[in-house]
Amino acid sequence: MREWVKDAILSTVLIIISIATYFVSKDYPDIASHFPVRLALVLGALSVGLLIKAVFITRVKETEKIQDLSSLKNVFIVVFGIALYTISLRYLGYLISSFCLLLFLISFLGFTRKLHLIITTFGCVMVVYVAFKMILGVPLPLGLFFQG
Amino acid sequence: MEHILGAFMDLLHPSVFAFLFFGVTLGLVVGSLPGMNDTITLAVLIPVTFSMDPRHAFALLVGVYCSACYGGSIPAILLKIPGTASSVVTTIDGYPMAQRGEAGQALGISTTSSVFGGLMSSLILMFLAPVLASYALKFGPPEYFALSILGLSTVAGMSGNKMLKSLIVCAIGLMIATIGMSPQTGFPRFYFGNPYLLEGIPFVPMLIGLFGVTSVLEVAESIDSDLIDAVKDRAIPKIQKILPNRQMVKRLLPTWIKSAGIGNVIGVIPGAGMIMAIYFAYDQAVRSNKDKEFGTGVPEGIAAPEAANNAVVASSMVPLLSLGVPGNSTSALFLGALMIQGLRPGPSLFQNSPDIAYLIIVGFFVANLIMGPLGILLGKFLSRVIFSIPKAVLSGAIALLCVTGAFAVGNSIFNIWIMLLFGVVGYLFNKLDLPHAPLILAMILGSMMERGLYQSLTLSKGSLMIFFTRPISLVMLIAAFLFAIAPLVKYLWKKIHNKRSCTIH
Numbered sequence: 001m002r003e004w005v006k007d008a009i010l011s012t013v014l015i016i017i018s019i020a021t022y023f024v025s026k027d028y029p030d031i032a033s034h035f036p037v038r039l040a041l042v043l044g045a046l047s048v049g050l051l052i053k054a055v056f057i058t059r060v061k062e063t064e065k066i067q068d069l070s071s072l073k074n075v076f077i078v079v080f081g082i083a084l085y086t087i088s089l090r091y092l093g094y095l096i097s098s099f100c101l102l103l104f105l106i107s108f109l110g111f112t113r114k115l116h117l118i119i120t121t122f123g124c125v126m127v128v129y130v131a132f133k134m135i136l137g138v139p140l141p142l143g144l145f146f147q148g
Numbered sequence: 149m150e151h152i153l154g155a156f157m158d159l160l161h162p163s164v165f166a167f168l169f170f171g172v173t174l175g176l177v178v179g180s181l182p183g184m185n186d187t188i189t190l191a192v193l194i195p196v197t198f199s200m201d202p203r204h205a206f207a208l209l210v211g212v213y214c215s216a217c218y219g220g221s222i223p224a225i226l227l228k229i230p231g232t233a234s235s236v237v238t239t240i241d242g243y244p245m246a247q248r249g250e251a252g253q254a255l256g257i258s259t260t261s262s263v264f265g266g267l268m269s270s271l272i273l274m275f276l277a278p279v280l281a282s283y284a285l286k287f288g289p290p291e292y293f294a295l296s297i298l299g300l301s302t303v304a305g306m307s308g309n310k311m312l313k314s315l316i317v318c319a320i321g322l323m324i325a326t327i328g329m330s331p332q333t334g335f336p337r338f339y340f341g342n343p344y345l346l347e348g349i350p351f352v353p354m355l356i357g358l359f360g361v362t363s364v365l366e367v368a369e370s371i372d373s374d375l376i377d378a379v380k381d382r383a384i385p386k387i388q389k390i391l392p393n394r395q396m397v398k399r400l401l402p403t404w405i406k407s408a409g410i411g412n413v414i415g416v417i418p419g420a421g422m423i424m425a426i427y428f429a430y431d432q433a434v435r436s437n438k439d440k441e442f443g444t445g446v447p448e449g450i451a452a453p454e455a456a457n458n459a460v461v462a463s464s465m466v467p468l469l470s471l472g473v474p475g476n477s478t479s480a481l482f483l484g485a486l487m488i489q490g491l492r493p494g495p496s497l498f499q500n501s502p503d504i505a506y507l508i509i510v511g512f513f514v515a516n517l518i519m520g521p522l523g524i525l526l527g528k529f530l531s532r533v534i535f536s537i538p539k540a541v542l543s544g545a546i547a548l549l550c551v552t553g554a555f556a557v558g559n560s561i562f563n564i565w566i567m568l569l570f571g572v573v574g575y576l577f578n579k580l581d582l583p584h585a586p587l588i589l590a591m592i593l594g595s596m597m598e599r600g601l602y603q604s605l606t607l608s609k610g611s612l613m614i615f616f617t618r619p620i621s622l623v624m625l626i627a628a629f630l631f632a633i634a635p636l637v638k639y640l641w642k643k644i645h646n647k648r649s650c651t652i653h
Contacts, residue, residue, distance in 0.1 A: 010580050014320075039322050101548065102544050109539070128548055132181075
């Protein structure tokens with residue numbers, strides 16, 4: 001994707017956000033609405049400026065600089081993995097969820113030695129668990145299986 | 149002077165020194181864990197100190213507070229994940245320096261800068277606390293508004309040739325800061341029925357996402373199993389020289405003095421916050437070193453924020469000890485600790501319990517001296533461990549630390565969602581060439597700015613002249629204006645100069 005196209009898409013999204021923010025905050029009571037309304041106007045103006053710059057300056061000046069988007073698939077997978085982990089925390093608890101997350105992430109990111117993978121995952125989870133739960137006293141989620 | 153000497157003698161007592169040493173160690177370890185910081189650690193320790201001897205209690209708390217801010221710079225430099233919010237700016241130059249194979253030097257600069265800033269601030273606290281406190285008293289709503297404008301004007305200095313995008317990100321940050329209850333009326337804004345958003349976006353999970361999760365997503369984007377799995381093919385940088393040599397010390401000394409000075413001045417103002425001091429110090433370092441390209445691993449880019457953040461630590465105690473007004477949330481916890489021990493902060497503390505008051509003050513000085521060598525040892529150990537771990541395992545461990553740290557902040561799963569959201573936002577920012585720094589600064593200053601503006605207008609019955617008739621506010625607004633237009637003036641001057649040179653030729 002070219003640089004000017006990215007800037008144009010960004011500025012368009014920001015213009016939409018500014019308009020939405022303006023109309024939502026306009027309905028707030030007097031003082032509560034002042035700041036967000038003015039910020040929405042400022043953001044809108046700056047976004048229009050970026051759009052103009054993208055179309056009339058960046059597009060004209062640009063040399064070949066096209067970004068490959070095929071690697072975004074891996075990013076989506078990791079984001080989905082972390083989202084799934086967050087949902088499972090309440091049900092499976094910290095230890096099981098974290099073990100699964102770490103196992104998935106390390107293997108997905110390219111670590112292929114199976115025995116090392118399991119030992120490393122187990123070790124990492126236990127170290128973090130001991131540090132946060134035992135030493136720092138953070139009440140990590142127990143999950144439905146381990147709740148009393 | 150006799151009280152200061154008495155405090156030194158108290159600190160040299162084996163049990164008191166042991167607690168101070170333990171506090172510094174704990175602070176270093178906690179500070180280097182994303183999601184954990186001095187505030188959380190002190191909040192956990194204060195109830196424990198109830199049954200302790202006051203000297204042991206305050207030695208422990210001072211040690212933790214002093215070293216946690218510095219501890220956050222270790223993962224900031226090695227992993228690009230700030231361990232504490234105060235190390236955000238250190239990642240900008242610290243991480244590229246480590247990537248260049250100069251991790252040891254980066255850690256050494258961070259350590260010596262922190263120690264310098266902390267020692268300078270402790271000395272100022274020791275001898276000038278009442279003077280500084282009287283200056284802090286002059287700050288009212290107009291001054292806080294002007295201070296936030298001044299803080300935001302540093303965006304112009306740090307933006308380089310990305311001024312428009314920096315301003316856009318700044319505006320986005322200010323808008324995010326309006327989420328939650330309005331500071332004047334308490335009216336809930338943009339919370340969309342979610343009670344977790346009533347207090348705004350939680351700051352630490354946001355930071356963890358912006359840096360930690362973003363780095364994991366970037367590794368995912370560049371997956372290549374041949375490269376990732378080969379530990380032996382990965383060059384492990386030798387961490388040999390950590391301490392800066394004489395030449396480097398001479399080079400960094402002006403930055404240390406300026407940044408520590410900024411940290412002291414801003415740290416004394418209640419509510420101003422460490423982050424503003426850090427950004428301001430970094431901005432000043434950028435302006436003073438125009439021949440250097442910040443963001444590529446410039447030593448001054450590490451020295452400035454680290455000297456400033458540790459300078460804020462002791463100076464934030466000035467209003468607390470002199471006036472009974474906490475300088476920030478961490479010193480507010482000290483207020484609680486003092487009250488638990490039956491002590492009252494303020495002028496009476498120096499009269500009724502001078503031994504405790506001066507123990508706290510001198511404790512900061514000694515804690516900084518201990519922090520230096522301990523920090524270097526920990527940094528050396530961590531950097532060896534980190535560089536020998538395969539990238540896939542390291543990224544996985546970072547992700548685990550991030551989610552655990554985000555949860556730990558408020559014991560809330562919602563914070564993990566915020567972390568993930570801002571991880572995606574940070575990733576998109578990098579793809580769209582948007583800087584992170586203005587977002588963080590604007591989010592912190594947004595509510596101070598809004599509160600200062602509307603309280604000032606209430607005081608002046610709607611007249612904006614209040615900002616120009618108060619001397620401190622006027623000076624800060626003029627300074628902000630000059631900072632903001634400086635890059636434009638520089639650009640126009642360069643253009644005119646080039647045109648003239650072309651005409652002559």
